[in-house]
Amino acid sequence: MDSAQNVTRIERNPDQTRARILEAAFLEMYRNGFQGMRLDEVLKATDLTKGALYHHFPSKKALGYAVVDEVIIPTMEAMWLQPLKNATDPLAGLVTVIEQMPDNKPPEMIEYGCPLNNLSQEMSPLDEGFRQRLDYAFRVWHDVTQEALERARLQGTLRDDVDCDETATFIMAALEGCIGIAKNAQSVERLHVCNRGLIRFIESLRS
Amino acid sequence: MDSAQNVTRIERNPDQTRARILEAAFLEMYRNGFQGMRLDEVLKATDLTKGALYHHFPSKKALGYAVVDEVIIPTMEAMWLQPLKNATDPLAGLVTVIEQMPDNKPPEMIEYGCPLNNLSQEMSPLDEGFRQRLDYAFRVWHDVTQEALERARLQGTLRDDVDCDETATFIMAALEGCIGIAKNAQSVERLHVCNRGLIRFIESLRS
DNA sequence: TTGAAAGCATACTGACTGGTATGTACCATA
DNA sequence: TATGGTACATACCAGTCAGTATGCTTTCAA
Numbered sequence: 001m002d003s004a005q006n007v008t009r010i011e012r013n014p015d016q017t018r019a020r021i022l023e024a025a026f027l028e029m030y031r032n033g034f035q036g037m038r039l040d041e042v043l044k045a046t047d048l049t050k051g052a053l054y055h056h057f058p059s060k061k062a063l064g065y066a067v068v069d070e071v072i073i074p075t076m077e078a079m080w081l082q083p084l085k086n087a088t089d090p091l092a093g094l095v096t097v098i099e100q101m102p103d104n105k106p107p108e109m110i111e112y113g114c115p116l117n118n119l120s121q122e123m124s125p126l127d128e129g130f131r132q133r134l135d136y137a138f139r140v141w142h143d144v145t146q147e148a149l150e151r152a153r154l155q156g157t158l159r160d161d162v163d164c165d166e167t168a169t170f171i172m173a174a175l176e177g178c179i180g181i182a183k184n185a186q187s188v189e190r191l192h193v194c195n196r197g198l199i200r201f202i203e204s205l206r207s
Numbered sequence: 208m209d210s211a212q213n214v215t216r217i218e219r220n221p222d223q224t225r226a227r228i229l230e231a232a233f234l235e236m237y238r239n240g241f242q243g244m245r246l247d248e249v250l251k252a253t254d255l256t257k258g259a260l261y262h263h264f265p266s267k268k269a270l271g272y273a274v275v276d277e278v279i280i281p282t283m284e285a286m287w288l289q290p291l292k293n294a295t296d297p298l299a300g301l302v303t304v305i306e307q308m309p310d311n312k313p314p315e316m317i318e319y320g321c322p323l324n325n326l327s328q329e330m331s332p333l334d335e336g337f338r339q340r341l342d343y344a345f346r347v348w349h350d351v352t353q354e355a356l357e358r359a360r361l362q363g364t365l366r367d368d369v370d371c372d373e374t375a376t377f378i379m380a381a382l383e384g385c386i387g388i389a390k391n392a393q394s395v396e397r398l399h400v401c402n403r404g405l406i407r408f409i410e411s412l413r414s
Numbered sequence: 415t416t417g418a419a420a421g422c423a424t425a426c427t428g429a430c431t432g433g434t435a436t437g438t439a440c441c442a443t444a
Numbered sequence: 445t446a447t448g449g450t451a452c453a454t455a456c457c458a459g460t461c462a463g464t465a466t467g468c469t470t471t472c473a474a
Binding site for chain 3: 457462
């Protein structure tokens, strides 16, 4: 019996390790905020250790930044921005994204809100690195929304008096506000009520 | 020289002490959130000590609750709800409150956002005591806004197709969203842009 | 095969934090 | 004036936390 053949060799996959840490950190930040996030809780969720975490990320803050850059922003783009870019009727695209939102992850978003907005409200005044990353995200979102409105204008479906910059900002604000109101009420019904208001507003933009 | 006459007797005013702690705690919570609030920072701002603080408040959480009940909610009522209740033209009242907001405390609100919304986004998922207090505040605000819309209806100034419940919710959401967008951008100009969108929306409610 | 680097695990560390225990001073009442 | 309660100050405490130091294992390239 050759004992060397009975020793379990643990295979390493650093990319996967890193991704698991990022995912666990995202969930912890989503639930508790950045300040409330505990690295030990992140590790508990991954079954990894401090050594692994600090090998991949030099500090808690660096981990937080990576969650923004590599989890939150790409998710936002896939969920919110891509469907809008692909919409043949931009106003209908806006409405669809908003209507489908409560179905995408209703329990989680009602309970915890929007990850982008949460982090923005928590960390913008406290840390410039977070604020800049989140500001970038809001700008991208704003630009995609404004361009959608401008496409609607080219298609002749947008009222002439609509200011695309202002309206894009307003739509974003209303949407984040709706999610925030529902989160506080812990009520998907509040989200529906509010979203109906926003959808009415968007439909009112049609010429 | 009678030395007893030269000893400084410190006069105590417990109500004032309590109020100073509350005010300092409010500012600390406003800047850092509840989780980020440090009692030592609160005390540093008051020049008081742990003994005083724990005499008046049994725990950090109790202090946080008292800030909501005794600082945030009364301020909201004075700043937002009272002017609305007193407005002869309710829609104009809504517009005025929104227009005057950036002038009331522009540097602070741009930097730190809305205290009610901040706390709501941070603590609602984490603590039921906070969530209920903040939920109460949102309900009061909602009711006052809905009643204003209903008064406008009685005055014949509101479009017939407007759902007062839905619209009140939407206005609140949009307003909190505008403040949040401005806070992230650290830009009073963003707040103006967004508020103009909201004011246009409110004016569009007129029959 | 060897040695160095990468990737991970474990034990340790010091600062920080909310809260506790005790002491001192002020205030109100008899 | 004496006494007890209130209001505050100070010293202490144990647990928590992000980060550090060290060790062990796997991987890769020469």
